[in-house]
Amino acid sequence: ENINSALSDYVSYHNRFNDSSENPLIIEIKKYLHDENRKPINGNGGIETIVDNVDNIISFEQYNKFISSRRSVRSFSKKQVLESDIRNVVNLSIKTPSVCNRQGWGVYAYFRREEIDNLLKYQNGNAGFGEEVNCLLVVVGKSKAFSRFEYNQLYIDGGMFSMSIVNSLHALGLGSCPLNLCMPYSREVKLKKLANIKTDERLVMMIAVGHKKNEYIVAKSPRMNAESVLTINN
Ligand SMILES: Cc1cc2nc3c(=O)[nH]c(=O)nc-3n(C[C@H](O)[C@H](O)[C@H](O)COP(=O)(O)O)c2cc1C
Structure with a gap:
């Protein structure tokens, strides 16, 4: 069902931007979706629009604290x-x-x-x-x-x-x-x-x-510096 709804959204997406009535792939997908034996298209697949909102994301400092x-x-x-x-x-x-x-x-x-x-x-x-x-x-x-x-x-x-x-x-x-x-x-x-x-x-x-105990010992496990793993190509 998720695949069906993803395919259905794919077809509508194509229709929005260009006339895909001649596109063999779209024709094939439409045929597949309209097959009598297919389950109805009500799965969780497909697309959705995200409005980016940085307020929903933790800060780099908070992330640093968590990871470190x-x-x-x-x-x-x-x-x-x-x-x-x-x-x-x-x-x-x-x-x-x-x-x-x-x-x-x-x-x-x-x-x-x-x-x-x-x-x-x-x-x-x-x-x-x-x-x-x-x-x-x-x-x-x-x-x-x-x-x-x-x-x-x-x-x-x-x-x-x-x-x-x-x-x-x-x-x-x-x-x-x-x-x-x-x-x-x-x-x-x-x-x-x-x-x-x-x-x-x-x-x-x-x-x-x-x-964890209130106090415990861990290995220091020092890391190599970023320069030794990062190759910048600019
Ligand atoms: C795939 C994998 C296997 C590991 N196997 C062992 C293990 O068998 N015994 C152990 O004491 N630590 C094991 N570790 C932990 C590493 O030693 C540890 O992640 C590394 O030294 C970095 O330390 P940190 O996790 O405290 O940052 C393993 C880590 C990974 C990612």
């Missing part, structure tokens, strides 16, 4: 992370841009101690704090959303989705640490089985989640 105050947290209090917190985080994170808006990502959340411990055994970077992880997220990419030549896109979109999750957790005041899932495919298959993750989904990363 996020640190990878590797020490958590015992306070339970709520299922509702994770739902709120995912509700916000699905606004992440994705290729063709395909949203070929997913996230699994684990709350049971034993399950978290078992899953973290497959991850090589949580020594010393794994036992404090209160909620474990596993971000996946859906291979069915991508064609053969788009396989890297799964990790690009999945990585962007993961970043949104990390930032949304930060906005909620929760601490988090991304955890790599770089492993041989045979190990990935075992981990997915243990985690009840579908076989056609690929692992993007884990994210350790927990409430």
Whole structure:
């Protein structure tokens, strides 16, 4: 239905600017839309007009403060992370841009101690704090959303989705640490089985989640300066 309404708006948009009655693509779309078997056009697709309003956007200073105050947290209090917190985080994170808006990502959340411990055994970077992880997220990419030549896109979109999750957790005041899932495919298959993750989904990363303590230690993780990553062509 969303596709139908998007196509319908596409046709009207063309009609506004030029006579598209001869355009073979438009003719084909019209035929498709008028097919008796098609569902009615009442989906959420299509276009809308935005009136830019800077008042709706936080300032660069506020954004700087938010981004600069996020640190990878590797020490958590015992306070339970709520299922509702994770739902709120995912509700916000699905606004992440994705290729063709395909949203070929997913996230699994684990709350049971034993399950978290078992899953973290497959991850090589949580020594010393794994036992404090209160909620474990596993971000996946859906291979069915991508064609053969788009396989890297799964990790690009999945990585962007993961970043949104990390930032949304930060906005909620929760601490988090991304955890790599770089492993041989045979190990990935075992981990997915243990985690009840579908076989056609690929692992993007884990994210350790927990409430922060009042005071805790983080790695300084200094950054290279912008000049070393920015190439200006003017
Ligand atoms: C994909 C990814 C995987 C990571 N894996 C681990 C990990 O296995 N263990 C860990 O302690 N930190 C891990 N990190 C956290 C990084 O070490 C951390 O983001 C980086 O040092 C910058 O520090 P900051 O997040 O505090 O700014 C990972 C980060 C990313 C993005």
